[in-house]
Amino acid sequence: MSLGLFLAGLLLAGLLGLGQGSVRRYQVAAGLGLLVASAAFPLAQAVGYLSREALGPTLLALLPFAPYLALVPLGGLLALGFAPLGGRVAGLGGAVGGGLGLLSLLAFLQGPAHLVRLKPLPGLMEGFAGLALFLTLALLAYQDRRRAWLWLPLGGALGLAGFLWLSSPAGHTYFPRMEGYYKLVLPAEPGAERRLVERFNQGLEALNQARREIGLPPLKPVESLAGLGEGRLPQEVSQEGYRLLRPQAPGYGAAALLLFLGVLTGSGLWLLRSPSLQEAGDLRAGLVLAGVALSVFPAFDATEFDLGKLVKGWPFLVNFLHRAWPPNLAQPESGLYPLQSVASEMLLTVEIALVGTLLAALFALPTSFLAARNLTFRSPLLRPLFYLVRAFYNVDRGIDTLILALVLVAAVGLGPFAGVLAMAIHSLADLGKLYSEAIENVDRGPIEALESVGASGSNVLRWAILPQVLPLFVSYTLYRFEINFRVSIVLGLVGAGGIGFFIKGAMDAGHYDQMVIGILAIVLVVNLIDFASSWLRSRLV
Structure with a gap:
């Protein structure tokens, strides 16, 4: 398995090289990935008596126990050091660094279990958090060099204050896992x-x-x-x-390191064969690629992604399909008419989406003009309204429709009214943002022409701005209606009515042959709405 991951990385580098683009950027990305994964990703399991006592030490944390593992990050440093030289020299650094790292990592992963001791490093994570605060302000200083004299001292003060607070008993009260989190x-x-x-x-x-x-x-x-x-x-x-x-129970850090080593070795071999496969911006591109790759591995681990669970659950899927087909359209002897219920609930779902979208558009239309920078920034009286409306949009868009529905169901009770309110509140911010951006991008020519002849503000709005943005408003509103129809299905699962409520009830009761009618109806109506919306946009826009 370990060697297979390395070969997968090697194959990936080979396929990337066939495109005859730069492969040096992949060597840089793999080298950076090795350094970060060595310091931050769990390499193996270390278990105690209780499950909560288990931990996943990183490669750097394992160096006192297995010093030869230092060849892995050293291989990354070797590749990064040779990469700016380019050509076959860079390729040699990648191939040698990847090979040395692979040998040391395989030697560890194939070893037996060992009894070890843990030594916490107090203050390390607290210092890292303080450094992150400082670097955030330092980035602002880099973007706004005229105010660097303000951002850098402020970043230093915030970083130091954050470190001291997190290291104090009060900080450990709110973040107890941070104390001694990193252990050698x-x-x-x-x-x-x-x-x-x-x-x-x-x-x-x-x-x-x-x-x-x-x-x-x-x-x-x-x-x-x-x-x-x-x-x-x-x-x-x-x-x-x-x-x-237990080295033979690896964490996701082992998979990341093996893949990075494979890409590093493969990229190095490509550069040895074709030293011209490099470009001027490889270092920056490699940094971006490394950031993307490093964010993927923890995400897969946190979501417990495991195709083996799907294989084990396959009998349930087969049983579900067996019980769901053929659909039970009607059962007169029992007084059950699922098809009629599905039609009624589907109509209610469309109506929820329609009313929610309409209310959102009615409120978004006037507020979007206040959120348009080109209309409000020239007036000292309107400029505060711009910030106020934009702040409302940002806060509102940050609260998901499902969360709003859960709160409103508790406030107004079960039923479609809660779904309509939740949808309208959230869609208002989405539509308002889209409307305001459309207003900000209007052509200034008609506006200046009307202003030059002394036209009032309302006339400028009516004859210069609205003709340009109304087609976009229609398109955005129709698109939002499509989204809201899909959202209204999910809202039904939390008691907001509609077809989602019917599907949940049928699922809970084990009536899969009734539930499948709702699923087929959703597929049909989604396609009908999509075609109708596309036709309307082609006619109106």
Whole structure:
């Protein structure tokens, strides 16, 4: 598996090189990725007695235990150091750095489990948070160099204040996991494992007696802590600060490192073969690519992405399809008419979307003129309104329609009214922002022509601005209606009425042959609305 990930990265670099574009940028991205992943991504598992005692140490945290792992980040540094030289020299740095890193990483991942000690590094994460505050203000100083004299000292003060507060007892009260979060992995003292194994075996009889009383199978004596059947340490061993490091249970950091090493090696080999595959902006492009790639690995891990779960759940999907087909359109003997219910609820869903979109458009139209910079910034009286309306749009757009529906259902009760209100409130901000941006991009020629002959503001608005923006307003409103129809289906799941409410009820009752009617109706109506909206836009815009 480990070698397969490396080969996947190697293959990816090979395919990218076939495009005859620059491959040096991929070498830079892989080198940067190795450095960040070595410091921030969990490489292996270190388990204790309880599941909450488990942790995933990074490669840098494992260096006191396995110093040879330093070849991985050193390989990235070697590739980055040679990359500016370009040509075959850069390729040599990538190929050698990737090869050395691969050998050291495979040697670790294929090793046995080990007893290790943990040593927290106090203040490290607090310092990183303070540094992040400073760098944020430093970036503002770089963008606004005229006020750099303000941003840099302010960033330094905020960074220091943040570090001191987070390191204080008050900071640890609000962020308890930050205290000693980063831990170094040290080898256990000589003879520690033998001593702990003997203690475990001596207390095994009493432990097994307790396990039998609660219906658990007895444990057998072990020769090493790595041989424990349940893969975790005894409680007394864990309480002494020991952990069982399991290299063959890798974290997502191992996958990231192996893929980066594969891309690094492959890019280096390409540059050795074709040294002209490089461009002037490779360093900056590589930085962007590295940022994108580094954000993907933690996201996949946080979402517990696992295709194996889909394979295991396949029998449920087959059973669902078997119970859902053919659809139960009507059951007169039981007084059930699902098709009629679906038609009624679908009509209600369309009406929710229609009323919600209409209300949003009615309120968004006048407020969008106040949110247009080109109409308000020339007047000291209107400029505060611009900031006020734009702030309202930003806050409103940040609150999802589903959250608004949950609050409004609690306020006004179950039913479509809550869905209409939630949809209108959220859509107001979306439409207002789109309308205001359309107003800001109007052609200044007609406006200046009317102003030159002394036309009033209302006439300028009527004859110069509205003819330019109304077609866009119509297009945006129709598009928002399409979105709101899909949103109204989800709102039904939380009690706001419509077809979503019908589907949830059928699903909860296990009536899959009725639920599938709602799904087919959604597919049909979505396509009808899409075609109708496209036809209207072609006629009106």
